[in-house]
Each structure stands twice: as structure tokens, then as C-alpha cells.
Amino acid sequence: MQPLRVRGFEIYKACLDASKQAALVEELRGVLAIAPLVRPVTPSGREMSVRMSAAGRLGWITDRNGYRYSKTHPNGACWPPMPGAVLNLWHTLVDTCRDPDCCLINWYGEDARMGLHQDRDEGNFDWPVLSVSLGDAALFRMGGPERGGKTQSVWLESGDVVLMGGAARLAFHGVDRVRHGSSTLLPRGGRINLTLRVVEL
């Protein structure tokens, strides 16, 4: 499958078909029953509009003590294992035998967004970040390595996968808005984004 290339981001449109998306959502239900979504707070005390959880060896969390990776959910429990379907996807698209350490789960309701940011809490940037979109479509903005540079946006739909590697690994990116009700995958609407990362702490 040939990706669409935008500013070094590789976008695989319709990478997961409808039945694979539904199977992945089923696996995620099991994960979220053990590690419930929480509404995180930034180090400055601002509530984020997305809700978050994670699977794998480490989860990315944020609270008054900062942005970081943690071996446990904020409730103290270990994160559940990473869904097999996302691990398979990682090994299909990324040329490495290394497993990712973290599958971050972001849930976007109607008014949720994600400001432009870089993914840079990992100990190593040699591996790409792999991002999976499920549910409602999202307007994804991609920039370069500097804040304030030129950006370009695409709509990510359910089943689309983005690889951020090479120059795009430390590029700014964010989600401006979600088109509520544009997908029927999640019965009550909303969007799930999964990001797989090697953390190597």
C-alpha cells in the first residue's frame, strides 16, 4: 500500500477495513474496562478536552507533576497488554522487530481538540510514531520542526493510519476539530486515536 506523503507524514488511507476497525474497537473495550479513560490535566492545571488511557508496558500521562510515561494508570493499576491488532499493524508498517512500549488511547468527544505539539517525551526518536484513527473524522494539522511554521491539514477518517517518522518524527501536529456523527463505528459517536510509540526509558 502506497501512503500519501504530506510534509514527511505518511498517511495510509483506509488501512483498516470496517471489520478490522470493529474488531479493534472490541479489543479496546476490554482495555478500557481495566484502564478507564480519564480527563487529564496539563502541568499548568488546564483540563484537556480529550480523555486518555493506554495499553502496553508504559502509558503517557499528564498531571500537575508534568508530562511523562508511567508504568501505572493514575488509579495505580498496571496498564493492560497492547491489543494484538495494533501490534500486528506496527510490525506490518514499521521495519523493526522492536515492539512499541506504549499504545496511548485518546478519545475525542464533540468539542475535543488537540493543540499543535511535538511528541518528545520519549528517550529515543529513531522509531516512528504510528497513529490509528477510529470513528468520527478529524481535521489533522501537520507542521514542521518549529512552532509557528507553515502547516497543512487533512481529514483523517476511520481506518486511516499515519506514520510520523524521519523528519516528521519531531514535527508539530494537532487536531483542530472532529466532525461529530461522521462515522457509525462508535455507537454514541466520537473519535478514538491510538498512538504507538517506542519509549525506551
Ligand code: SIN
Ligand atoms: C496526538 O498527536 O496525540 C493525537 C493525534 C490524533 O488524534 O490524530
Ligand code: FE2
Ligand atoms: Fe502527538
